[in-house]
Amino acid sequence: MPSANYRSLLRTPGAAAFFLPASFGKVGGAMTSLSIVWLVHAHTGTFSAAGLVTGGFAVSEALGAPQLARLVDRFGQTRVLPPALLAHALAVAALVSLVAADASDALLALGGALVGVSVPQLGAMSAARWAALLRTGRAAELPTAFTLESLSNAVAYLVGPASVSALAAAGHPVVGTALAASLSVGGGLLLAAQRGSAPSPAADSAARTRADRSSLRGEIVVLMGLNLAIGVYFGAMQVSVTAFTVEHGAPGATAPVFAVSSCSGLLAGWLYGLRRWRAAPPVQLLVTSSTLTLGTLLLLTVGSPFGLGLVVVLTGATVPPLLVLFSVLTESTVHQTVLTQAFSWLGSASAAGSATAAAVSGWAIDSLGSRGGFAVTATAATAMTLQSLAGLRLLRTPQRQSTRGEPSTGS
Known part of the structure; x- marks a missing residue:
């Protein structure tokens, strides 16, 4: 099955x-x-x-x-x-x-x-x-397992x-x-x-200190930048899709467009988690972020709510694999005793990006119409691709400071 x-x-x-x-x-x-x-x-x-x-x-x-x-x-x-x-x-x-x-x-x-x-x-x-x-x-x-987490978040x-x-x-x-x-x-x-x-x-203060230092390495900086960028994408996308449907006299299409994007993401995430991918996670990250960039560039060309619905199938499908890859790369990089903290910092970076994008995309839409907002989403996706490319070598050889063989017991 x-x-x-x-x-x-x-x-x-x-x-x-x-x-x-x-x-x-x-x-x-x-x-x-x-x-x-x-x-x-x-x-x-x-x-x-x-x-x-x-x-x-x-x-x-x-x-x-x-x-x-x-x-x-x-x-x-x-x-x-x-x-x-x-x-x-x-x-x-x-x-x-x-x-x-x-x-x-x-x-x-x-x-x-x-x-x-x-x-x-x-x-x-x-x-x-x-x-x-x-x-x-x-x-x-x-x-x-991280795909299950992503799917539960989407639901x-x-x-x-x-x-x-x-x-x-x-x-x-x-x-x-x-x-x-x-x-x-x-x-x-x-x-x-x-x-x-x-x-x-962590069993002692020295171990906690070493773990805290490990959480500040370059790999986590890259991952925080990626989460900031995807937060900008989320925030700008919500405002821009709404502005686009209103511009085209179809505000009632807003909910169906978001539903199509969400369902596409759920299906893509479920399918992604069923396979053991041969490509290394950083390579998958680069390919997936590049696909998102392509989708956001296509958003600049759509001329109807129907066309928008077709494009968000692509953009929506790329998001769950990206979120899973962020978690996989974080787990492989950060000391296990500060893993919860690392996940929370990435979530905070995403939230900061989303909050910033709401204001920036609103200004862009007022100035340039809905395509101004979509330009913000394209900029965020492009930044994600460039960061994935720049961090390809760094993320490919993480200096994990914990061992996979350490036992886990209840606290």
Whole structure:
């Protein structure tokens, strides 16, 4: 059966027990930002206030995620997650209370920042568990495991925002916010309960110091640059597709175009994870980023929503393999005791790129139309290809400072 690789992974003792809770928790994470938008807008009536609060959330999450991950790597997931989840639940409750009390925009932004800085990084923790579980004897299956993570992220961002929007449209924005927090906290607690699959923290301070230094090497700088670029692509693509459909008098085509892109990505990611690719990951990275660049250049030539839909099949299909390759290269480069932190830094780079792109692409669209926004996506994809080419030799010979044979025990 084609899906036997995925089934065999999930049948690995302890795998499903941490993967499924983390996946449910990621749905909550995918809902959180949009739930804040709906919550604040419903009570204030302005998107400016909602944008201010969501911006505070995004900035604090980007800055706080690596620090939380550093604590996780130092003390272990099972020790850090419960208090972090409690802090997140209290932060969400505080934000809801501030909104209900008609607090000032400044206080609302502070509340949003508290929610963001306490968001549990379940995706990074789940990926670190896969690495610990498969590192000894089954390292060849890591790309398939990271593909599962990528697919669960894609599903989360399909289901989560749609659920929040439906609840808000029905007049229940507070329910959407509470549901997002409940999924994040519930999934996180179930993940923390799985002690046997949790990676072990560094045994001593000297080992942690060496590991921290290893996380700052050139390979990680390249990978952060790649994640920054793909974040710019994500942010610019969302705004540009919407602008294009509005320009062509078909705003109703926006959702189908995004759906086509998402379904293309899900299918491509699923198929990618079924094969053991002979080409080295850095070579795959260069080929895939070049394909994305071609697709973004084609975006500059489309003249109808139908043509746009055809092109996003290509661009959407390239994204999951790229995300998997980022994880594979990170795992092969970074010391295992700072792996959660490395995954979180890459996520922060992507978030920073997405936030920057939203503003830049908006300016480009106002000046040049939707093609100005697509030019931003093409620039980001081209930068990714150039970085892949420049880092080809560096990423091909990673100086791993951990051994694949080290055992993993619960923390």
